[in-house]
Amino acid sequence: MAIISDDENNEIEIKKNDNVIAEETNYDMSFETNIRPKYFDDYVGQSSLKSTLKISIEAAKKQELPLDHILFYGPPGLGKTTLASVIANEMGSNIKITSAPALERPRDIIGILMSIKQGDFLFIDEIHRLNKVSEEILYPAMEDFYLDMTTGKSQTLKSVRIPVPKFTLIGATTKAGAISGPLRDRFGIIHRLEFYTEEELKLVIERTASILDLKIDEKGAMAIAKRSRGTPRIANRLVKRVRDYAIVKSNGIINEKIANEALDILQIDKFGLDYTDRTILNIIADKYNGGPVGIETLATILGEDSKTVEDVYEPYLVQKGFIQRTPRGRKLTPYAYKCFNLKNIDIQQSLF
Numbered sequence: 526m527a528i529i530s531d532d533e534n535n536e537i538e539i540k541k542n543d544n545v546i547a548e549e550t551n552y553d554m555s556f557e558t559n560i561r562p563k564y565f566d567d568y569v570g571q572s573s574l575k576s577t578l579k580i581s582i583e584a585a586k587k588q589e590l591p592l593d594h595i596l597f598y599g600p601p602g603l604g605k606t607t608l609a610s611v612i613a614n615e616m617g618s619n620i621k622i623t624s625a626p627a628l629e630r631p632r633d634i635i636g637i638l639m640s641i642k643q644g645d646f647l648f649i650d651e652i653h654r655l656n657k658v659s660e661e662i663l664y665p666a667m668e669d670f671y672l673d674m675t676t677g678k679s680q681t682l683k684s685v686r687i688p689v690p691k692f693t694l695i696g697a698t699t700k701a702g703a704i705s706g707p708l709r710d711r712f713g714i715i716h717r718l719e720f721y722t723e724e725e726l727k728l729v730i731e732r733t734a735s736i737l738d739l740k741i742d743e744k745g746a747m748a749i750a751k752r753s754r755g756t757p758r759i760a761n762r763l764v765k766r767v768r769d770y771a772i773v774k775s776n777g778i779i780n781e782k783i784a785n786e787a788l789d790i791l792q793i794d795k796f797g798l799d800y801t802d803r804t805i806l807n808i809i810a811d812k813y814n815g816g817p818v819g820i821e822t823l824a825t826i827l828g829e830d831s832k833t834v835e836d837v838y839e840p841y842l843v844q845k846g847f848i849q850r851t852p853r854g855r856k857l858t859p860y861a862y863k864c865f866n867l868k869n870i871d872i873q874q875s876l877f
């Protein structure tokens with residue numbers, strides 16, 4: 526139960542819209558929003574997830590009901606935030622975008638919930654980082670659309686139950702396992718986003734190139750797709766880097782040769798691995814004879830935070846079949862040995 530009073534028992538005015546990081550409308554014309562898909566038709570891949578969502582959206586529209594609460598999980602850059610906006614656009618609704626670290630105090634989440642309108646979407650990124658108090662405020666809001674609060678000074682404290690317009694919460698996380706059971710159970714739709722195939726990434730790249738008015742041929746797009754680690758955010762980032770190189774070297778025209786040259790300079794190999802990925806493989810091969818090695822040890826040697834290694838680097842290395850998670854730590858697979866010709870050798874040198 527949330528208490529809307531401070532330490533001296535003064536009532537606190539809950540500001541509407543406090544801590545909303547972004548409120549998007551269909552007409553937001555900023556650059557990032559320009560390349561970000563707005564409707565399902567532009568949102569490449571994730572086909573089974575899209576089919577499920579399209580049915581839920583149609584059913585909700587027919588019944589004039591809000592959508593069930595939705596939880597998306599999966600590695601960074603796969604399109605969780607984008608998909609949340611797409612869903613709101615498809616429903617013809619507004620979306621408020623915030624993130625769990627911005628909802629530290631009870632009044633943060635209460636402020637947002639009080640500013641919500643019927644049919645709005647609320648997107649909470651990094652939802653696994655929500656604290657217990659904020660979570661408990663969310664439970665009745667998600668389930669029965671009301672807020673349970675106490676208000677007033679110590680002698681006149683009273684409970685109030687404030688209705689919240691029917692809304693849809695979309696949560697996103699890179700760590701599904703870190704979400705509490707009670708919170709997870711309140712989502713009607715839970716979906717994992719998958720890494721994209723090279724063909725799908727090629728479509729993302731061609732779409733971005735056409736928005737940026739770049740000249741790129743099919744093989745050039747495919748060359749970038751192959752090195753985008755299954756991730757649209759990385760694909761878009763690489764398009765911009767390759768564009769810079771092409772402007773200097775080939776009048777801005779991107780073909781396979783130009784793309785490969787630019788990506789070699791960026792030290793991204795044919796598997797999409799960058800310097801840090803290769804260093805991880807190298808450490809396991811070199812220092813731990815192929816593993817197993819604990820994630821903390823690995824992160825310390827790498828000089829990175831263990832969460833970054835676990836959330837950002839490891840999923841793709843596991844997905845590509847280069848490393849394996851075991852109860853005793855991370856191990857290199859025979860496939861990694863084969864691809865990189867590993868025998869206590871320096872991977873950096875074997876690739877180029």
Ligand SMILES: Nc1ncnc2c1ncn2[C@@H]1O[C@H](COP(=O)(O)OP(=O)(O)OP(=O)(O)O)[C@@H](O)[C@H]1O
Binds near residue numbers: 601607
């Ligand atoms: N399915 C897609 N089709 C085309 N472009 C996409 C798609 N998914 C994502 N993108 C592009 O990739 C970028 C990154 O996506 P987004 O920010 O939605 O990822 P995310 O999963 O929310 O990442 P994080 O976990 O870091 O918050 C977007 O700006 C968008 O342009």
Ligand SMILES: [Mg+2]
Binds near residue numbers: 605606607650697
């Ligand atoms: Mg996001």
